[in-house]
Structure formats: structure tokens, C-alpha cells
Amino acid sequence: xxxxxxxxxxxxxxxxxxxxxxxxxxxxxxxxxxxxxxxxxxxxxxxxxxxxxxxxxxxxxxxxxxxxxxxxxxxxxxxxxxxxxxxxxxxxxxxxxxxxxxxxxxxxxxxx
Amino acid sequence: xxxxxxxxxxxxxxxxxxxxxxxxxxxxxxxxxxxxxxxxxxxxxxxxxxxxxxxxxxxxxxxxxxxxxxxxxxxxxxxxxxxxxxxxxxxxxxxxxxxxxxxxxxxxxxxxxxxxxxxxxxxxxxxxxxxxxxxxxxxxxxxxxxxxxxxxxxxxxxxxxxxxxxxxxxxxxxxxxxxxxxxxxxxxxxxxxxxxxxxxxxxxxxxxxxxxxxxxxx
Numbered sequence: 001x002x003x004x005x006x007x008x009x010x011x012x013x014x015x016x017x018x019x020x021x022x023x024x025x026x027x028x029x030x031x032x033x034x035x036x037x038x039x040x041x042x043x044x045x046x047x048x049x050x051x052x053x054x055x056x057x058x059x060x061x062x063x064x065x066x067x068x069x070x071x072x073x074x075x076x077x078x079x080x081x082x083x084x085x086x087x088x089x090x091x092x093x094x095x096x097x098x099x100x101x102x103x104x105x106x107x108x109x110x111x112x
Numbered sequence: 113x114x115x116x117x118x119x120x121x122x123x124x125x126x127x128x129x130x131x132x133x134x135x136x137x138x139x140x141x142x143x144x145x146x147x148x149x150x151x152x153x154x155x156x157x158x159x160x161x162x163x164x165x166x167x168x169x170x171x172x173x174x175x176x177x178x179x180x181x182x183x184x185x186x187x188x189x190x191x192x193x194x195x196x197x198x199x200x201x202x203x204x205x206x207x208x209x210x211x212x213x214x215x216x217x218x219x220x221x222x223x224x225x226x227x228x229x230x231x232x233x234x235x236x237x238x239x240x241x242x243x244x245x246x247x248x249x250x251x252x253x254x255x256x257x258x259x260x261x262x263x264x265x266x267x268x269x270x271x272x273x274x275x276x277x278x279x280x281x282x283x284x285x286x287x288x289x290x291x292x293x294x295x296x297x298x299x300x301x302x303x304x305x306x307x308x309x310x311x312x313x314x315x316x317x318x319x320x321x322x323x324x325x326x327x328x329x330x
Contacts (some may be wrong), residue, residue: 010118015236015263019256022272026250032147037248038171039154042163045171050162053218053290060238073239073254075146076226082149099152100145107143 011065026061040081051084059083175248182213183245183295184316188309191300197224204295208245215244215293223286224297225323230277231296232270232323234262235288242293246318253322265288273324296323303329 028039043051053075059080071079086093117237143151145247157163161250190197199207220242223231235241236259241249252258262269266283277283286294298320304312319325 005260012237014256014260014265015234017256017260018264019260022203022252022255022257022261022269024252026252029248030147032143032150034175035154035168036146036150038168038175038210039157039163041175042167042171045167057238057290071146073251075144078146078149082153085153085157090160090162091153095156095221096149096152099156100148103145103148103151103155 010061013062030074036074036078036081040077043081043085050088050090051081055084056057056080119160177311178247180246180318180321181313181319182247183242183318184211184313185309186211186245186295187297187316188258188312191312192298192309197297200297212249213244215242218290219292220295221245221292222295222297223284225299225326227281229274229282229284229300230270230284230323230326231294232262232266233288233294233296234259234285236260236263237287237289240288240290240293242295245295246321250318270324273319275325296321297321298327301327301329 040056041052042048044053056077060076063076063079067079068076082096082109086096087092154163154168158165158168182251186200186208190200196207196210199210200222201224204222205215206281207222208215208220218240225231233242234253239249239254239259241253243249260268263285266285267277270283300312301315304315315327315329317325317327320327
């Protein structure tokens, strides 16, 4: 999907635009963000190559502008990993959504 | 990060392995969609044999161990050993390997600040970053504001970081790619003659190696 103002650009291609003031605050990485990064790294490790950097970049460019803009950095990287793993048939979207519901239920139970 | 594994008592219709269906840390707030997705991906990959608990643990330790202090040690060595600095500039991956840093598959290009040139690193297309030497990128490096603006008004952006570059100095902005990362060797400040590598490393901050700030002898 291209930039509607400039058809030469993809939506991720933002160099030279103006997204306003830079927020200098730095936040700590959350545990799930670290885990998502670690899963991605483990799958991309030498000798595995189930999910590599170029695929991760391609997924970001393919997910569509609305989702890309809506997600933050680690959400985007998790979405990208999911897209490629589903594409490769390691699991299906339905399988994943079902497991997410199950885990949400498990966590809600544990919070009681 | 240590994972707390809680207990749970619901029935499973398959053999139960606690390494595969772990209990994440319980927070007060509900997990978001992508947090749940991460846990679900982990479980499915483990159940299907694509990822082992050992592999994940090792990868987590690796993520946690990556710190900008590794980069700072490299810069301090470059400041005190001109041959090493030249090797870094010539072939970043090879020179980093000498000091035990695996920079990964992407090419690591090392650029040097001089009295005439201030180098700044960005990734306009996503957020490629020299994680092997600097750890994970800070929020602002990943922001659309930094990614979009630093390539057209670098002096203005640098001034927002408190770094004022004289008009007669060149600002060189390096746009990273998935296959090409950059590391800046900042200028060694005046007043650091005779300092040990450890003392020097202590003044090399993350921002100075991205090029948005300069080290100060203090």
C-alpha cells in the first residue's frame, strides 16, 4: 500500500516527513516484549532460519497502513512474526486466537 | 528476568509440561492482545517442536545481556588504540569479533566523529539498530518523529537533544537497513589524557554512539 500523497513511497517509508516533536523519555522493556524478541531471535538463529530479518521487514511492509500505524514497536514485531509463521504453516490464525483466549482465561483465573 | 511459574489446576487433554504452558507473571492489569499473542506463539511453537525451553531461555538471556556498555568499551579501546580504531573503521564486524562481540549477519559500519563532522544514525524505514553493541533501541529512536525528521533537519533534531552543532561543521546522517547497521565513534573529549579505558568507557553513553550527543569529561 502506497502513501496516498506520494505513490512512490510505502507507508513505512517516512524519512523526510514531519511527525512532530521527539519525546525523549525512555521506557523499560516489558517482560512480554523481551520474550517476543527472544522468540524471534531464537527462530532466526544460525542453523534455524525459520524467521529471518528480511522476512520481518517484509511483513511490516505488508501488514497495511492502518495496522502499522496503530501498533507500537514491539506489537508490530510480534504481528510480523505471527504473519510469517502463519504463512509458513507453523500454526493457523484460528489456532493462535483460540490459544490466546485460553491463556487470557488462565491469567484471569490466576488473578482471582 | 526470572519467570514466576504459578500453579493451576484445570484439566488438560494432553500430557502436561510446565515448560510448555508456563504461567506468566501476574500483573494487576489485563494482558494486551500482543502480550497474549506472544505467550500463545511460545506455547504453540514449543508444542509443535519448533522451539525448546532451552533455546528460548538462552535467547532471553542474550537479549537481557545486550547493553550499551559493550559499545562503550569498544569506543574506549578505539580511543586508546589507533590500530584497533582503524580496523573498526575498515571492517566493523571483524574488529568487533576481536573483542568478543558477535555483530551478527548485518554489516556493521563504524563512522568517526571529527572536529569537522558529526555523524548521526537513524533507520527511517523501521528501527534497525546495532543491538549487538548498544542493546535494544530507545523509544525515541523507534519513534516516527525521530525517523522522519532527522534526515531533513538534523541540526534542529540534534539541538532538541541539547547538542548544538556549529554551522561550519558537517552533519552526516546515516540511514540504516536490515542488512546495514551503524556505530558512531564519538570524539574523545579534552581533559581525558591518561584516563584508563574503564574511565573512558564510563563517559561513552548510548546517545553518543548514535550521534545525538557528545561525551563530556566529568
